[in-house]
Amino acid sequence: MASVVGLVSVPGLAQQTPAAPVVQSVPPVAPVQVVPLPTLSAAQAAQLGQLLADAGFAHGLRHDGTAKPRLDGNDAVVRAALDYARAVHSGRLDISDFQQDWGLRPVAYDPVPAFADAVKRDRIAAWFRALPPPYAGYDGLQKGLVNYRKIEANGGWATLAAGPDLAVGASGPRVAALRKRLAVEDSEVAAGGDKFDAALKEAVVRAQRRYGLNPTGLVSTGTLRALNVPAADRVRQIMANMERWRWLPSELPAKRIQVNIAAAVLTVFEGDAPIASMKAVTGRPGNETPMLQSRIHSIVLNPPWNVPAGIAAKELFPKGAAYLARNNYKIIGTGAARRIQQQPGPKSALGLYKFDFANPYAVYLHDTPAQAKFASFDRLDSHGCVRLEKPGPLAQLLLRNDPAWQPEQIDEALGKGKTLRVQLQPQDQVQVYLLYWTAFASANGQMNFRGDPYGWDKTLAAKIERRSAITAVAAR
Structure with a gap:
C-alpha cells in the first residue's frame, strides 16, 4: 500500500485553518489537499528505473542520450515516472512553449491516479505501455525514429554535389554518389556502380514519392535538396x-x-x-x-x-x-x-x-x-x-x-x-x-517526409529538447 514519501499539492480540496484572521479585502487562500505519492517496493523501483532508462530517447523526447534524470531514491523515481507519463501521453511542451498558430493543444493530463493504481496492483509495466498515443501513425514514427537514429549514428549520408540534372544515360562520380545515397534509405538499390540506368531511375522515382516530389526520375535541384537534408534533421x-x-x-x-x-x-x-x-x-x-x-x-x-x-x-x-x-x-x-x-x-x-x-x-x-x-x-x-x-x-x-x-x-x-x-x-x-504532418510511415514501414515550409519542425524539436533538459535538471 502507499505511504507518504513524496507530496503533490492539489488546490481547492482540503480544509485548512488560517494562521491569522483574513483581511476582508484579501481573498482567502485556496484550500490545499496534500496527495501522497506511493512507495515503490525495491522490485518496482528497479523495474521502473529500467523502463525509464531510455524511454524518453525512444519516444523522441531527447535527440541524443544526454539529459537523463538521476534516479536516486523513491521520490526521484516516482517523479521521473510522472514527468515521463505527462510528456509521452500529452506532449513534452509547456503551455508557454506554444506558438499562437499552434492552436491544437493537448488536454490536461494527471498521471497520478492511474500510476498509484498501477503500483497498488503491481501493474507498472502495463501502465507504462499504455501511455503513448494509441495510433498506428505514432507507432510508425517510433519505428522510423529507431532506423534514422541508426543511420545518424553510422555517419548519415554525404552531401550530393550540385551540378547538371542527372537522368538515364548519365555516368560518373555524381551518379555513384547518388546511388550510394539512395541505398541508405532504399534496400532495393545496389550501392556500387556509376551508371544511371533504368533501375536507378526507378529508385529516384521511389525517393521522389517518399519526399512528396514530382516523380519524374530526373534528379534536379528539388530532389537534391531533399536528399541533402542531414540525417540528424530527419x-x-x-x-x-x-x-x-x-x-x-x-x-x-x-x-x-x-x-x-x-x-x-x-x-x-x-x-x-x-x-x-x-x-x-x-x-x-x-x-x-x-x-x-x-x-x-x-x-x-x-x-x-x-x-x-x-x-x-x-x-x-x-x-x-x-x-x-x-x-x-x-x-x-x-x-x-x-x-x-x-x-x-x-x-x-x-x-x-x-x-x-x-x-x-x-x-x-x-x-x-x-x-x-x-x-x-x-x-x-x-x-x-x-x-x-x-x-x-x-x-x-x-x-x-x-x-x-x-x-x-x-x-x-x-x-x-x-x-x-x-x-x-x-x-x-x-x-x-x-x-502539420511532415513525417509519416507507409503501411510497409517506409518513412515519408515532406518539406518543413514554416520551419515548425526545427522550432518544435528544439523546444522538446530544451524542455526535456529543464525537467532533467529539476529532477536532480
Whole structure:
C-alpha cells in the first residue's frame, strides 16, 4: 500500500485553518489537499528505473542520450515516472512553449491516479505501455525514429554535389554518389556502380514519392535538396511529428476531416477509414495555416469574400478603383472604417462554397476559381485558409442525409447566385483537424517526409529538447 514519501499539492480540496484572521479585502487562500505519492517496493523501483532508462530517447523526447534524470531514491523515481507519463501521453511542451498558430493543444493530463493504481496492483509495466498515443501513425514514427537514429549514428549520408540534372544515360562520380545515397534509405538499390540506368531511375522515382516530389526520375535541384537534408534533421523531424501526435485526443472521432497543411491534402474519414481525398492549397510561408481542431457547422453557398483589412490595404486598395470594380469588389464604408467585400459570383475568391467552423484565426475551407495550382506539387499559396480541389462533392457528402439539400437543390441554389447559409444537422456536423504532418510511415514501414515550409519542425524539436533538459535538471 502507499505511504507518504513524496507530496503533490492539489488546490481547492482540503480544509485548512488560517494562521491569522483574513483581511476582508484579501481573498482567502485556496484550500490545499496534500496527495501522497506511493512507495515503490525495491522490485518496482528497479523495474521502473529500467523502463525509464531510455524511454524518453525512444519516444523522441531527447535527440541524443544526454539529459537523463538521476534516479536516486523513491521520490526521484516516482517523479521521473510522472514527468515521463505527462510528456509521452500529452506532449513534452509547456503551455508557454506554444506558438499562437499552434492552436491544437493537448488536454490536461494527471498521471497520478492511474500510476498509484498501477503500483497498488503491481501493474507498472502495463501502465507504462499504455501511455503513448494509441495510433498506428505514432507507432510508425517510433519505428522510423529507431532506423534514422541508426543511420545518424553510422555517419548519415554525404552531401550530393550540385551540378547538371542527372537522368538515364548519365555516368560518373555524381551518379555513384547518388546511388550510394539512395541505398541508405532504399534496400532495393545496389550501392556500387556509376551508371544511371533504368533501375536507378526507378529508385529516384521511389525517393521522389517518399519526399512528396514530382516523380519524374530526373534528379534536379528539388530532389537534391531533399536528399541533402542531414540525417540528424530527419531525426528531429520525426521527433516533432511524434510530439504533434501527443497533442491529439486519445480517441479521434470516427467521422472527421483532416487537412495535412504541409502536404496540402484533405482526407475525409468515416468509420475511422479514409473514404475520400483531394488536393488542397494551404497557407504560404508568412501566411501560415494554423494547426487547430474544430467542427464544421455550416456551408455557405455563393459566399461573398469579406477581405481582411491587411490584405485589402497591401494587395487591393493599391490596385485602384477600376481593378476593384472589374473584379466585383465593393467598398463598404468610408475613411479609416472602409473595407472591401468581393461579391458572390464566378470571380469570387471563395468560389461557390465556404465551409465554416469556429476558430480564432478566421480561417475556413473554401472553393476557388483559380484551379491551376492544384496541378502543382507545391501548393502552399493561400493567405491561410484552405482552398479545395473538389468542394462540390464534399458539400454533397456532408449534406447527403438532409432531404432538403440533395444535389438538385444545391445546384438550384447555386444557380440563383444568392448567398445562402446551409446549417448542417447536428448529427452531420463533422470534426475538422488542420494538422502539420511532415513525417509519416507507409503501411510497409517506409518513412515519408515532406518539406518543413514554416520551419515548425526545427522550432518544435528544439523546444522538446530544451524542455526535456529543464525537467532533467529539476529532477536532480
